[in-house]
Amino acid sequence: MLFTDEEYRARLAAARKRMARQGLSALIVTDPANIYYLTGYNAWSFYTPQLVFVPADGPMVLFTRAMDAGGAFRTSWLPPESIVGYPEHYVHRPTVHPFDWVAAALRERGLVAAAAGGCVGLEMDAHFFSPKAYRSLVHSLPEWTFVDSFELVNWVRSVKSAAELELMRKAARVCGGAMETAVETIGVGVRQCDAAAAISHSQITGAEEADGDYPAIVPMLPTGEAADTPHLTWSDSRFEEGQAVVVELAGAHRRYHAPLARTVMLGKPSQRLSTLAGAVAEGIEAVLDSVRPGTPVRDLARAWNDSLARHGLEKPSRIGYSIGVGFPPDWGERTVSIRSEDETVLAENMTFHVIGGMWMDHYGYELSESIRVAPDGVEVLTGFPRELIQKGL
Incomplete structure (x- = not known):
């Protein structure tokens, strides 16, 4: 890892401080630069859907393609149980989306109900967050009210350590x-x-x-x-x-x-x-x-x-x-x-x-x-x- 656990924890704390100020109960991060900043994960895998789920409290969860999830621990500070791979048959399919599976996995972990009390932030202008990805989350997680996070993590990144x-x-x-x-x-x-x-x-x-x-x-x-x-x-x-x-x-x-x-x-x-x-x-x-x-x-x-x-x-x-x-x-x-x-x-x-x-x-x-x-x-x-x-x- 490039940075200490203490620095990664400080980044997460700064992101959560902004989340609280913006009234967010959770944040979904899809920008690869922001995923890297929060987790250390660094691979050329952003051409397929991936996200980090950041709850208001508790551990973050990185969801990425199964073949990438197996090695994500090599750059990330997250523990293995917080790195989850979605099945290969969800990749580049016209009628299903990987976030369909991710939504179900969040529900199984009990994370959907916990975040339903407030708004969930999305990186609405991120380069690798497609309209189909957005539609998948909206349809799969009707309990959540999605709002734009307005480059929340990007602003945390603006002052360097x-x-x-x-x-x-x-x-x-x-x-x-x-x-x-x-x-x-x-x-x-x-x-x-x-x-x-x-x-x-x-x-x-x-x-x-x-x-x-x-x-x-x-x-x-x-x-x-x-x-x-x-x-x-x-x-x-x-x-x-x-x-x-x-x-x-x-x-x-x-x-x-x-x-x-x-x-x-x-x-x-x-x-x-x-x-x-x-x-x-x-x-x-x-x-x-x-x-x-x-x-x-x-x-x-x-x-x-x-x-x-x-x-x-x-x-x-x-x-x-x-x-x-x-x-x-x-x-x-x-x-x-x-x-x-x-x-x-x-x-x-x-x-x-x-x-x-x-x-x-x-x-x-x-x-x-x-x-x-x-x-x-x-x-x-x-x-x-x-x-x-x-x-x-």
Whole structure:
């Protein structure tokens, strides 16, 4: 196990405190990142239905596919009697769902009646909680009143422990090595797919005393005119002279993520790109200078917007989000977003990906850092030259 029993108990206690505040008699957790956070269970099994049942009192129960349940104890702190596998014949069947069986198992354990006095929280926006899964629970457990848990466990995750921060610092080391590989590999005549392969190799190999994990998102490489659009991956096209390549990737270590974005220019940059790079760097500095415990998130967004406005620029989308544990398809925690309307107040040991992505007309630029809210300011977890990286001059 990565963490002590005491830390896992503290996580469960924090989740139950929020459950009580939200009037929940039980919570059903289906997000693999939240399952990992509460139980330590870590496997590529989230493509089939699985859940953790968290009662207001008493032991949690992990339900997963039978072939996965047999080995779940190898990463989880839960005792064997709290890890239950549903039968294989429930997998990928059109007329039945694994949660039909799970509901019956909860009833046999006497857990349904115990939770019927209040509302039961569901992770209604979790990536791997399907409409069919929801329908199965509603039909099988008519005694329960289901409500949205509103990312309850995600919010508990937003403030990191000392042990978590050490894992994130190791993830940042993996990230730095992957970005070095990206800069070394990207060049005129190189296929985009070959650059992506080299980056992926570095991400998984990791760094000394910081092995790499699979990242929640693949390397993203918007290139040339296509850099005006975020989240593009790669093709078999070859990089050309005069193209700017936006590189966004993450280092992952024990499922903790540290993302980073930089822009690589193959040749001499245009004046408009150089001007944009300078404006973004200035804006990111303004944001980082604003970070400290007790500061409203909206103040970070204001610092960014004010800095951009001095250059006649604006960015309508958010400029950052909370990070930590990540499973595909996302490394964000889906809680705090750095934007003007977010009312969250920064707390020590929150961690964020601050990203200055500017997608213009037929060109773009990205610069980002992974950060921690330190007692007296900001700790930048990632370390890489904060500039437009030029090659081939």
